[in-house]
Amino acid sequence: MKYIDFRSDTVTKPTEAMRAAMASAEVGDDVYGDDPTVNELHDYAAALTGMEAALYVCSGTMGNLVSVMSHCARGEGVLMGTQSHTWKNEAGNVAFLAGVMPYPLDDSSGLPSERSLKSSYQPKGNVHYANTVLLTLENTHNAAGGLPAEAGQFTDIAAAARDMGLKIHVDGARIFNAVAYFGNDVKDYTRYADSIQICLSKGLGAPMGSVVCGTRSFVERARKYRKALGGGQRQTGIAAAAGLIALRDMRGRLADDHKNAAALAEGLTEAGYDVEDTPRRTNMVYFNIGEGDGDAAAFVKKCAERGLLIGVAGAARIRMVTHLGLDENSVDRAIEILKDMSVQRQ
Ligand SMILES: Cc1ncc(COP(=O)(O)O)c(C=O)c1O
Structure with a gap:
């Protein structure tokens, strides 16, 4: 049938253009940083998001995990919506692999409220609590119906988080669906974030992979965690060639x-x-x-x-x-x- x-x-399959690019991709050993196609993808993703650097990772799940690990030390805390993919659908990896305490937020309507942030936040200096250092925000929000966050509301919640001394990671698995919806610029979101994870393997059509973007030092730490998790791959340019087309040509x-x-x-x-x-x-x-x-x-x-x-x-x-x-x-x-x-x- x-x-x-x-x-x-x-479930999308790579396009003909992706298959052709994969067949002819220039490659090298990416663990040595030698794969020119992966490096091109990094440069393109960093420029597109307006962030300093980027890193190609195996999946969205790996992208979110290395981001949490790069922002939080073991025993620290991250604020996460209980309807978010990171909370519900990533095998509890933040707790059992990163040793980070997830604190719950109400994100049933997409973005959490400032009130929810304040009620879950645990400050430094109290021995009873895992200090909260990070907030993750999902955009578009899958469980809330694929809801894209309006840039203004996103900015408000990010500003509140910053005032509380929190870093911000965006699970932007489908961030370009938000951008396509509003016709705005991805920088309207990344401007207020310390890192973002973007899936190339969803509506953008690549067969695999995500990019994480952030500062150079964040990406250096993420590279180390990617390696520790077994995500340091070799001639990855074969797959990154399709990822590059996804990011460059498929957003529209x-x-x-x-x-x-x-x-x-x-x-x-x-x-x-x-x-x-x-x-x-x-x-x-x-x-x-x-x-x-x-x-x-x-x-x-x-x-x-x-x-x-x-x-x-x-x-x-x-x-x-x-x-x-x-x-x-x-x-x-x-x-x-x-x-x-x-x-x-x-
Ligand atoms: C919002 C969101 N974040 C992260 C992921 C994880 O991506 P992956 O399946 O590549 O690990 C998904 C996957 O569907 C998702 O919907």
């Missing part, structure tokens, strides 16, 4: 994914699904199924039997993500399949 795959934007296309997601949300609402509303839709659509549909896992299985792949996001919560491998026809077909299921259950 030919499937249409709305599970995630991570993310607006198509947003258009497709909006059409999908509208079609599913018309078909009677309880689609979660969002003030700013990027490439994600979340909806909740009713009692009669069974649990989300059973619902997803039924969809797969009809050729539609979608994701479980909770006991009764479903996620669909638009991406490079899907067009308007895929959206129409998905709506048709889901409409048909909706009719059958009535």
Whole structure:
């Protein structure tokens, strides 16, 4: 069966241009810093984000982890939203690999409030607490519906964190979806951050990898942690060549994914699904199924039997993500399949 795959934007396949670039990439040993294609990616990412330096890492998870390790010593604390990917979906690595204490923030509407920051923050000088030194912010926010942060609100919360003496790391797995949504500049966000992690492997279409960006000394520390975690690779230019195309040429296309997601949300609402509303839709659509549909896992299985792949996001919560491998026809077909299921259950 030919499937249409709305599970995630991570299922994208490299484009022809990426495959050609990978085949002809100039390479060297990146652990020695000798891979010219990786170095070009570093320079490009640093210039694009307006930060001093960048580092190619295996995944978004590794990018976030080396960033936390580079900012926090063991026994220190990081403020994280309890709906964030770093908190929920990275295998608890901050606690069990970095030895850093995650402090919870309410980020159910994307950005945490200043109040939430202040209530979780633990200052230096009290033996009872892990000193809080870092705040992580996710943009776009996956669990909050792919919500992009407005630059002004982002600045306000970052300024409050700075006033508290905190460093700021941005999980910008999909930061260019935020940029595509607002038509602004990624520097509107990075200007207030000490580091950012950007996934090349999602809507931008590269087969693997992320870049982390920050100051030169931050990147030096991150390089050491990357090595310690087994992420020092050799002729990585093969993969970085695709990453370079992702970052340089694929940002502009993310607006198509947003258009497709909006059409999908509208079609599913018309078909009677309880689609979660969002003030700013990027490439994600979340909806909740009713009692009669069974649990989300059973619902997803039924969809797969009809050729539609979608994701479980909770006991009764479903996620669909638009991406490079899907067009308007895929959206129409998905709506048709889901409409048909909706009719059958009535
Ligand atoms: C918001 C966010 N951050 C980080 C990651 C981790 O990226 P990776 O799967 O490359 O480890 C993801 C993955 O989906 C994500 O959605």
